[in-house]
Amino acid sequence: MKFFIDESPVLFPYPRIYPEQYAYMCDLKRTLDAGGHCVLEMPSGTGKTVSLLSLIVAYQQFHPEKRKLIYCSRTMSEIEKALAELKALMKYRTEQLGYEEEFRGLGLTSRKNLCLHPSVKREKSGSVVDARCRSLTAGFVKEKKERGEDVELCVYHDNLDLLEPHNLIPPGVWTLDGMLRYGEQQKQCPYFTARRMMPYCNVIIYSYHYLLDPKIAERVSKELSKDCIVVFDEAHNIDNVCIESLSIDLTEDSLRKATRGVNNLDRKITEMKSTDAEKLQNEYAKLVEGLREAEEARDENAFMANPVLPDDLLKEAVPGNIRRAEHFVAFLKRFIEYLKTRMRVLHVISETPPSFLNHLRELTFIERKPLRFCAERLTSLVRTLELTNIEDFQPLQEVATFATLVATYESGFLLILEPFESETATVPNPVLHFTCLDAAIAIKPVFERFSSVIVTSGTMSPLDMYPRMLNFSTVVQESFTMTLARKSFLPMIVDRGNDQTEVTSQFQNRNDPPVVRNYGTLLIEFCKLTPDGVVVFFPSYLYMESIISMWQGMGILDTVWKYKLILVETPDAQETSLALETYRTACNNGRGAVLLCVARGKVSEGIDFDHHYGRTVLCIGVPFQYTESRILKARLEFLRETYRIRESDFLSFDAMRHAAQCLGRVIRGKDDYGIMVLADRRFGRKITQLPKWIQMGMDAKNDKLSIDQAVGRAKAFLKEMTVPWSRSEQEGMSTWSLEELEKHQAKKKEAIIQGADVRMLEGRAEAMEVVEEDEFGGADIDEVMADLDA
Secondary structure: OEEEEOOEEEEOOOOOEOHHHHHHHHHHHHHHHHOOOEEEEOOOOOOHHHHHHHHHHHHHHHOOOOOOEEEEEOOHHHHHHHHHHHHHHHHHHHHHHOOOOOOEEEEOOOHHHHOOOOOOOOOOOHHHHHHHHHHHHOHHHHHHHHOOOOOOOOHHHHHHHHOOOOOOOOOEEEOHHHHHHHHHHHOOOHHHHHHHHHHHOOEEEEEOHHHHOHHHHHHHOOOOOOOOEEEEOOHHHHHHHHHHHOOEEEEHHHHHHHHHHHHHHHHHHHHHHHHOHHHHHHHHHHHHHOOHHHHHHHHOOOOOOEOOEOHHHHOOOOOHHHOOHHHHHHHHHHHHHHHHHHOOOOOOEEEOHHHHHHHHHHHHOOOHHHHHOHHHHHHHHHHHOOOOOHHHHHHHHHHHHHHHHHHHOOOOEEEEEEOOOOOOOOOOOOEEEEEEOOOHHHHHHHHHHOOEEEEEEOOOOOOOHHHHHHOOOOOEEEEOOOOOOOOOEEEEEEEEOOOOOEOOOOOOOOOOHHHHHHHHHHHHHHHHHOOOEEEEEEOOHHHHHHHHHHHHHHOHHHHHHOOOEEEEOOOOHHHHHHHHHHHHHHHHOOOOEEEEEEOOOHHHHHOOOOHHHOOEEEEEOOOOOOOOOHHHHHHHHHHHHHHOOOHHHHHHHHHHHHHHHHHHHHOOOOOOOEEEEEEOHHHHHOHHHOOHHHHHOOOHHHOOEEHHHHHHHHHHHHHHHOOOOOHHHHEOOOEEOHHHHHHHHHHHHHHHHHHHHHHHHHHHHHHHHHHHHOOOOOOOHHHHHHHHHO
16 A cells, blocks of 8 residues: 655555554654653554554655664563564565565664574573683784684674675675574674674664663664664653663672672783783873873764763773772772671661762772773773683672763662561661663663654553653653454453452452452453463462462462363473463463463563453452562652652552553454453553553443343343444545545645634634724824823
8 A cells, every 4th residue: 555644655464554653653754753751552553563564764855864763662472573564564565566665674673683693692691601702803813813813703794894884784684593594605604794784774673672772772773873863662661761771670699799709800910911911001092191182082973972981971081090900909899898798787777878978988988980981991901801701700890880870960860778588577688779760861872863763562651751751841642442343351340259358459358368369259250251272470470479369268279170171380480381372372372271371470561462362351459569578669759759640540550551461462453353351440540541442442330340241241242242343334434445545635624624624714803803992003092192192
């Protein structure tokens, strides 16, 4: 399908388009034309990704500046889906245009996922793969090989140097599997191919962390130009990603490992002094000059703005007391010993970075300035010493990053030292949390650097919370509804059992036997009536374990077993993957299954339960965060004081976005159908915080139901879904052909013209009234005549 939005031709790779897809594209184009940022909420299963890619690729090809698209998503599966959609889109464009456009689209993921080296790719740990990769590809390793030393190199990486830097891979869209196959055929490294080809690509698809985590962004995203279009897809949790990227936890174990790392550095420095002292002297000379090279790179627009390296830091020379390698190592030892001393307390300590630095200076005479350079100085030293076993120095790197962050930021961060794992623990196991409270710090460089940033997801209501939390302004904020020819999903709120006892996961009542029994009855009834798959979400692992144990004692699980296979999500990723595979098998063979999982877990975020894999989703309780967490309390206080966001507003918003994310798992298209049950009396007060497309299906008669009433509604709904139905019934209502789209555009254009005519006539009428009322500008006539006589 080819149509126009304003003057831009858009090629859409399907014969029909949803009304919400067209509206979404129009708002995207408005954002790009205005050169600003936007927040858009698009219903689940309505083709958000293909709409976004179709519009932006069309915009790229139509405008001569060819702005690059940086598409960020959260998980590997979502990155692969986006690459597959882009590949299909470009194939369609080639068929329609009759020629192949000069276009490159690549995905980037970790070395672990893209490595081809026979021995390295067998490693299970990502950090080990990274370290072994560096030991085979680092520049100094190649220099050793050239000098005739017996060192191993990676042939896949070396072959890249034989190719033209701008043409390492032919034009086209390359999925991750496609990159691996091509790399194997040509004997070239897929990871470094993608890294080096980024400046020459039209579309880059990768994880949030490559843009938001300063430690990674500096290396990977430094060459992106200002006119790039940045998309954060599935961005309902983007504030948490920002906070995690700048937060660090230090334990006694990590400090012990950091001590071993710094002692190893000391030995390596001693060895180098005796064998190649000139290298250390050259490093010292460079550090006297400061970080000018980085500053020049930034002037040339090749350096990604980095919260860990502020502008003023780049203009300074490295302080004299950490320039020499042996002095820096002694400095690190003193700092680590201070941290170990702080860990020995038996009461909770909460303090700001300035308070921490004052205490540090009083006890150790360590000043703030050298701390700010710790991360850079350590990186430089590791490079000079030509260390390959980088994983051994990871804890030391964390300490250096902590030092840099704590000395750089005065506000937006808090240090919390918790000596015990829980309130009831008696054996100390201290953790020093350096927690970021302000999500805006990590994402600020992105909003400042790039002209258009699109934040989008299926569950972002209320939309105005994101610009407030992330401290940016938008040109468009819009939540779209889902146009349906038939009502294909049934949201309901169950607030009481058949015995009229209120159902709630509120802390005071959550373990009451009547409440637990009613939740069990709800599960049994929906397992009886639902064909194939049922997905149940709990607020936390702790509550899920508690309620499963009580259900076992009540005989509820034995009853459920008669109708469905029972599977449980655990914190272990491999166990959960196995449970998911078994769940799908049970749904496929007709046995049916119920999957018990946790809101905020892996299943709620990245797994789709389309069609028979998810006919019913039950939300047992409101998924509030653990409100006794000191880190959460500190963040709530920061949001209230800085952004005027009340604690209750944020907690409610956070719980409802995760509840909506759980509900959205079962509807993955307009030909899909499912039942959504919110089982907690408190949901009744929070309906307006659900996305607009879920509210649309929430009738007044589906609110405040007992279990029997909900079961009756669900039976009627499922019976209605069994009525034969064809896609042709959607035509003209929930899907448009090209002719229907053009009619809509014509009507809209006519309405705009009529509106302009009405406004013009109204303006003329007002002007005439003013003139008739008073030809002398509204002044009193006697005063005007007196002035004329004078």
